[in-house]
Amino acid sequence: MPLPRFYKLDPEQRENLLGAARAEMLEHGYEGASFNRVIERAGISKGAMYYYFADKADLYRTVTETIAEEAMAAFGDLGPVSTPAEYWGGLEGMMQRALMWITSQPQLAEIGKSVYANQGGVLDSLRARLLEGVSDILKQGQDVGAIRTDFPLGLLAEAATGMMMGADRWFTEHFAEMPSEEVMRISFAVYGLLRQLLEPQGK
Amino acid sequence: MPLPRFYKLDPEQRENLLGAARAEMLEHGYEGASFNRVIERAGISKGAMYYYFADKADLYRTVTETIAEEAMAAFGDLGPVSTPAEYWGGLEGMMQRALMWITSQPQLAEIGKSVYANQGGVLDSLRARLLEGVSDILKQGQDVGAIRTDFPLGLLAEAATGMMMGADRWFTEHFAEMPSEEVMRISFAVYGLLRQLLEPQGK
DNA sequence: CCCACAGTTCGACCGCTGGTCTAAACACTA
DNA sequence: TAGTGTTTAGACCAGCGGTCGAACTGTGGG
Numbered sequence: 001m002p003l004p005r006f007y008k009l010d011p012e013q014r015e016n017l018l019g020a021a022r023a024e025m026l027e028h029g030y031e032g033a034s035f036n037r038v039i040e041r042a043g044i045s046k047g048a049m050y051y052y053f054a055d056k057a058d059l060y061r062t063v064t065e066t067i068a069e070e071a072m073a074a075f076g077d078l079g080p081v082s083t084p085a086e087y088w089g090g091l092e093g094m095m096q097r098a099l100m101w102i103t104s105q106p107q108l109a110e111i112g113k114s115v116y117a118n119q120g121g122v123l124d125s126l127r128a129r130l131l132e133g134v135s136d137i138l139k140q141g142q143d144v145g146a147i148r149t150d151f152p153l154g155l156l157a158e159a160a161t162g163m164m165m166g167a168d169r170w171f172t173e174h175f176a177e178m179p180s181e182e183v184m185r186i187s188f189a190v191y192g193l194l195r196q197l198l199e200p201q202g203k
Numbered sequence: 204m205p206l207p208r209f210y211k212l213d214p215e216q217r218e219n220l221l222g223a224a225r226a227e228m229l230e231h232g233y234e235g236a237s238f239n240r241v242i243e244r245a246g247i248s249k250g251a252m253y254y255y256f257a258d259k260a261d262l263y264r265t266v267t268e269t270i271a272e273e274a275m276a277a278f279g280d281l282g283p284v285s286t287p288a289e290y291w292g293g294l295e296g297m298m299q300r301a302l303m304w305i306t307s308q309p310q311l312a313e314i315g316k317s318v319y320a321n322q323g324g325v326l327d328s329l330r331a332r333l334l335e336g337v338s339d340i341l342k343q344g345q346d347v348g349a350i351r352t353d354f355p356l357g358l359l360a361e362a363a364t365g366m367m368m369g370a371d372r373w374f375t376e377h378f379a380e381m382p383s384e385e386v387m388r389i390s391f392a393v394y395g396l397l398r399q400l401l402e403p404q405g406k
Numbered sequence: 407c408c409c410a411c412a413g414t415t416c417g418a419c420c421g422c423t424g425g426t427c428t429a430a431a432c433a434c435t436a
Numbered sequence: 437t438a439g440t441g442t443t444t445a446g447a448c449c450a451g452c453g454g455t456c457g458a459a460c461t462g463t464g465g466g
Contacts, residue, residue: 005413014465031324045416048455056453118318122236151359151392155373159396162369166361174357187355197400208443238424248445249425261426408466415460421451431444436437 002062006052017042017052020147021063026107030060030114057122064126071112074101077138084146088195093135095191100170104173116165134161138198145186148200160198205265209255218309224266229310233263233317260325267314267329274315277304281340287349291398296338298394305371308376309357319368341401351403363401366374370396 006014020041035056039049053059075098078090102109115123115130121137134157141147148156167190175183209217221243227236232348238259242252256262278301305312318329337360344350351359370393378386 001382027264036451044421047456048415050454051414055294082462092217112323119317120232120322123401137211151374152377152389154377155370155389155393157392158373159366160369163362163366163400164374165369166363168360168363169365170355170358170361174355186355186358190362193354193400196404197366197396238420248426250446254443262422343424360454408449410443410465411463411464413461413463414441416458420445420455421453424457426449427447429447431442433442 002058003051004054005065009052018063018066021059024058025063025111030111033060036057051067061126064115067108067111068115068126068130070108078140081140081144084144087141087144087146089149092191113165113168116161131157131161141198145200147198148199156198162192163197164194204395205256206254212255216377221266221269224262228263228266228314230369234355236263238262264325264329267318270311270314271318271329271333273311274304281343284343286346286349290344290347290349300362301347302390316368316371334360334364348403350401359401363397365395366400
């Protein structure tokens with residue numbers, strides 16, 4: 001969260017600062033991005049930058065947040081659900097939209113994933129929010145009997161997210177040399193894997 | 204991999220260098236460790252350090268490798284398996300030993316986990332080796348009919364590892380405020396979750 | 407009209423980082 | 437002893453994130 005003054009800046013300049021930071025991060029990744037270069041890119045002085053952002057982490061966190069928001073908007077939501085079938089249908093739709101966004105914006109997605117990989121760093125709050133979002137979705141599933149209730153919700157969310165991230169990793173490594181219908185087939189199978197993990201057992 | 208000369212050093216000095224680096228990493232984590240401080244700790248000059256290691260990443264990678272080897276030794280192996288029951292019994296044993304090692308050496312385990320979290324960095328080769336190890340174990344299971352064969356092996360390995368890492372994350376966040384028998388109970392349940400994910404379906 | 411003052415911008419400077427390089431010390435053989 | 441290759445020392449470098457005092461700008465009051 002930038003210092004409050006940041007939001008009194010005219011939108012053009014705000015966009016300029018965040019844009020410069022985003023460009024730098026896209027070029028060099030989250031770790032490799034240089035604060036000094038961002039400042040240069042934005043064409044302002046160091047003093048000014050520190051006048052609006054507490055520190056480097058503050059700026060990068062802000063940028064990452066905007067990316068996360070874009071992703072969430074692209075993923076959409078479940079839609080109205082009152083039966084397990086509707087729930088799983090809604091989830092499948094979300095997953096498809098997510099897959100599309102990730103493949104169409106691979107660099108942005110890379111930064112998004114670094115939020116999940118982050119451990120005990122500055123992105124922790126964002127990570128917590130992500131997990132909360134997943135938990136909410138699972139909770140909805142429990143309410144209509146689509147998701148098992150024999151595990152702590154948080155554990156289920158971590159396990160499911162971890163599994164999906166693992167699968168995603170495999171995809172990013174292999175999907176270049178795969179025919180696209182194979183990608184579709186396997187990603188649908190992964191959806192089945194997730195469903196198998198999360199559905200109530202003994203049915 | 205250090206430069207070949209490193210292995211001509213007398214073992215005491217070798218231990219000294221790696222020990223200094225390990226201490227630094229335990230104190231400040233993988234990211235926060237300073238090469239200059241390691242040099243100071245080891246009591247040698249910068250020139251000497253660069254004479255034995257190509258760069259900072261080289262040294263840290265070497266230390267991380269030794270930790271990984273310790274972990275592998277602590278986890279043990281499956282033992283002889285020729286039936287699904289034996290396989291799952293062996294795996295349960297490995298998981299129990301892993302859990303014990305992780306809880307008894309939390310700092311070392313933290314560094315070990317950073318190998319998995321690592322994305323496109325210097326630890327990539329180590330990460331690949333880890334995934335290979337998991338794949339080998341799953342392959343053994345496939346040979347005795349304990350593990351499903353309807354997914355690419357690498358994908359299964361990534362998904363399973365990701366799920367376990369997610370579960371582990373939940374544990375490290377919650378196990379402090381949990382009675383130890385609850386920990387046992389849930390970790391066994393997670394083993395069941397893994398098994399459910401990996402067993403051939405329709406049985 | 408000018409002063410005072412808050413808000414804003416500037417860039418020199420700081421300690422530290424990982425990494426390079428020259429020169430000296432050392433070991434060993436001819 | 438001279439010469440050669442190996443090993444050590446530490447001054448030095450550019451770049452990093454971050455600090456700070458000075459300067460500039462705009463505004464309201466005497």
